[in-house]
Amino acid sequence: MAVNLTDRMKAWIETMGCYLCVATREGVPLVTLGRYARATADDEVAFALAEDEARLIEPVLVQNPRVAFGVSRQGGIRAAYQFKGTGELLRSGEVFDAIAARAKEERGIDAGAVLLVRLSELYCTKPGYEAGLRLDGMPPDDLVAWESRRWKDVPRKKA
Amino acid sequence: MVQFTQEMKEGLRVPGKGGSLVYLCTSSRDGKPNIAAMRFVATYMDDKILIADMFLLKTKANIKENPNVAVTICHPLEEGRWWVFRGKAVDIEYGFPRDFDWYGANATDILDEWGDWNRSEPPDEVPPDIVFPKAVQRGIVVVHVESGYSIEPGHTGEDLFGGRA
Numbered sequence A: 001m002a003v004n005l006t007d008r009m010k011a012w013i014e015t016m017g018c019y020l021c022v023a024t025r026e027g028v029p030l031v032t033l034g035r036y037a038r039a040t041a042d043d044e045v046a047f048a049l050a051e052d053e054a055r056l057i058e059p060v061l062v063q064n065p066r067v068a069f070g071v072s073r074q075g076g077i078r079a080a081y082q083f084k085g086t087g088e089l090l091r092s093g094e095v096f097d098a099i100a101a102r103a104k105e106e107r108g109i110d111a112g113a114v115l116l117v118r119l120s121e122l123y124c125t126k127p128g129y130e131a132g133l134r135l136d137g138m139p140p141d142d143l144v145a146w147e148s149r150r151w152k153d154v155p156r157k158k159a
Numbered sequence B: 001m002v003q004f005t006q007e008m009k010e011g012l013r014v015p016g017k018g019g020s021l022v023y024l025c026t027s028s029r030d031g032k033p034n035i036a037a038m039r040f041v042a043t044y045m046d047d048k049i050l051i052a053d054m055f056l057l058k059t060k061a062n063i064k065e066n067p068n069v070a071v072t073i074c075h076p077l078e079e080g081r082w083w084v085f086r087g088k089a090v091d092i093e094y095g096f097p098r099d100f101d102w103y104g105a106n107a108t109d110i111l112d113e114w115g116d117w118n119r120s121e122p123p124d125e126v127p128p129d130i131v132f133p134k135a136v137q138r139g140i141v142v143v144h145v146e147s148g149y150s151i152e153p154g155h156t157g158e159d160l161f162g163g164r165a
Helices: A007-016 A051-063 A094-107 A140-148 B006-011 B058-065 B107-114
Strands: A018-023 A029-034 A036-041 A044-050 A066-071 A081-090 A111-124 B021-027 B033-038 B041-044 B048-053 B068-075 B083-093 B139-150
Touching: A007 A036, A007 A066, A007 A140, A018 A044, A018 A051, A018 A081, A018 B021, A018 B033, A018 B068, A029 A044, A029 A051, A029 B021, A029 B068, A029 B083, A036 A094, A044 A051, A044 A094, A051 A081, A051 A111, A066 A111, A066 B033, A081 B033, A094 A111, B021 B058, B033 B058, B048 B083, B048 B107, B058 B083, B068 B139, B083 B107, B107 B139
Parallel strands: none
Antiparallel strands: A018 A029, A018 A066, A036 A044, A044 A111, A066 A081, A081 A111, B021 B033, B021 B068, B041 B048, B048 B139, B068 B083, B083 B139
């Protein structure tokens, strides 16, 4: 299915950062912070990771590239979504250079790697009857309309 | 050996009592991860985290086939609560044998105290546009914590309990 992030989703992801969950092939989950995030396409998000953050998940990603993430801070409940896809850890190249430079400039993060997540699944996690509702595959305009009927708040940009 | 600090116990409570919104991370048996935010959280004994089973779907399915989980603080993030707890979970649902035991946690004790969590600790702090209309609790996830690590920037992966992370 196709994922089409809305502008509101991108704003929450980029302003708050995310919690990144990976798992070994045997099903042991690990989580780390993606403090700096940028949507690089409607179905792609790049996270700048400091060396210690990258080192934690790298051995797992090498054997199993699947990634799930949710938004940090109050985004955990106000941006009630779960994003899933496959991740690639970049340590050089055009995307790494661009995201690492912005992370340094905007948040002072020294990126040792960039995790590029190509999204394939999107779920609503709002508690209640819509919990678990799958949203990928919904046409972009329909998704925007669906979301705007429920939420309109966009987080303030951090200084 | 895991033993929660007082700070951890205070952080692992419902947000309305000074605690936290947490993320419960699970995985299918073949390694497909899942992450979901949870509001009803508490500690039990010195090494267990309790989370209400109210709207669990994939989380519940994952725990049924694979007990390995991780719990981390989602909000507030920057108050020193840079913790990830790892361990084994079970969802103690109504109908479980009353003498069921999970690493020393007894099903009857757990269900008697936390079985009607929405009534005992209602979500008064949750804004009206995101509060759930009707809470139906089906059980309680009990996480037996076996290890933990930090996600504090610059210290990610460092052991929280003086053992293996």
